[in-house]
Amino acid sequence: MDTERRFADAGQLADLVTAAFGTDRRIAESRRLPNGSKKGVYRLRLDDGTCVVVYIWDPVEDYWHGVLPDDAADPADPFSHASGLDLFEAASVRLADLGVRSPALLLADRSRSRYPAEVAIVEDAGGTTLEELLGREPDAGAASLEVLAESLGRMHAYGAPAFGKVGFVDAGGRSRAASCERTVLDRALAEVDEVAGRDPRAEAGRGALIEMLHSLAARVVPRSRIGLIHGELGPDHVLVGPDGVPVLIDIEGLMYFDIEWEHVFTRMRFERHYDRLRRDDLDEDRMRLYQFAMHIDLVAGPLRIAESDHPQRQWFRDLADFHLRQALEFRP
Structure with missing residues (x-):
């Protein structure tokens, strides 16, 4: 952005607290939580x-x-920019229907009269992520992982009507693409072109990357089964409260899609803990295509945000460098 970012303070959030809890409640402390990139997240102590x-x-x-x-905001694209109250509400409803916990919605405000943006107040599900718990208390983390595996099982078994963002599909929308695998292929091909314009190594390897994508996609056999997936489910996107029950956060990207896309991501992010989430009925050809495509995506996305004023720009550049090397060295 060209101008300095001005984040919310307690005074600006006071009317929202009044709307949610009444005039007798006041904000004692307001703190903006770090590391978010799509929305502001503030913890308030009343x-x-x-x-x-x-x-x-x-x-x-x-x-x-x-x-x-x-075209990043195209609702018909399952991978469109996952931001907004509508997506959050639709995801909350679908997860609740399946008995999967996400932060309970206490107030949804689209009026822009109390704050000049879409805002939600949700329960404070705790400040400990599953990632932190696994490192600090392995036994407790393992128990939460077992509950998470059960939740993912219900999500992935859900009989989705079509593929795409939950809010879009549940409102009657349908993607223009023919299939999940075609969506992934077309996106990855576009991202190869984009990355080739940003990094000379990608430009030099552009032909090989494109050939690999087409080769992997050709092995994928069409099928109709899809499920409900989080889309970016790492241990940092799961909070664990005192009861040990995992709570999914950053749920706006919730979508109906091939569950292999979820498993490729969780396998990378959970690393040695992934065995507790693993299942033996995954399509290995889809897994190979999606793994390769995800490497490419984790070059393109980080290189974009590294051009912003995000305080962790160098971390994103390093992430892009790692996944570019993984893509260029990829062997099915």
Whole structure:
């Protein structure tokens, strides 16, 4: 952004707290949580000791704003920019229907009269991520992983009506692409072109990357089964409260899609802990295509946001460098 980012303070959030809890509640402390890139996340401690979390979907809070392609907001694209109250609400409803926990919605405000953006107040599900718990208390983390595996089993078995973002499909929308695998292939091909324009190694390997994509896609046999997936399910996107039950966060990207896309991501992010989430009925040809395509995506996306003013730009550059090397060295 060309102008300085100005984040919310307690005074600006006071009217939202009043709307949710009444005039007798005040904000004692407000803290913006770090590491988010698509929305602002604030933990509020109220004067009675209660803690809640505020989500703010505002271009000022969205580091991707201004660095994404022009069609990044296309609702018919399952991989379109996952941001906004509508997506959050639709995802919350679908997860609740399946008995999978996400932060309970306490207030949804689209009016822009109390704050100049879409805002939600949700329960404070705890400040410990599953990633932290696994490192600090392995036995407790393992128990939460077992519950997470059960939740994922219900999600992945869900009989989805079509593939795409939950909010879009549940409202009657349908993707223009023919299949999940075609969506992944077309996206990866476009990202190869984009990355080739940003890195000379990708430009030199462009032909080989494209050939690999087509070769892997040719092995994938069409099928109709899809499930409900989080889309970016790493241990940092799972909170664990005192009861040990995992709570999924950053759920706006929830979509109906091939469950192999989820498993490729969780396998990378959970590393040695992935065995507790593994299942033996995955399509290995899809896994190979999606693994390769995800390497490419994890070059293109980080290189885009590295052009923003995100405070972790170098971390994103390093991430892109790692996955570019993985893509160029990929062997099925």
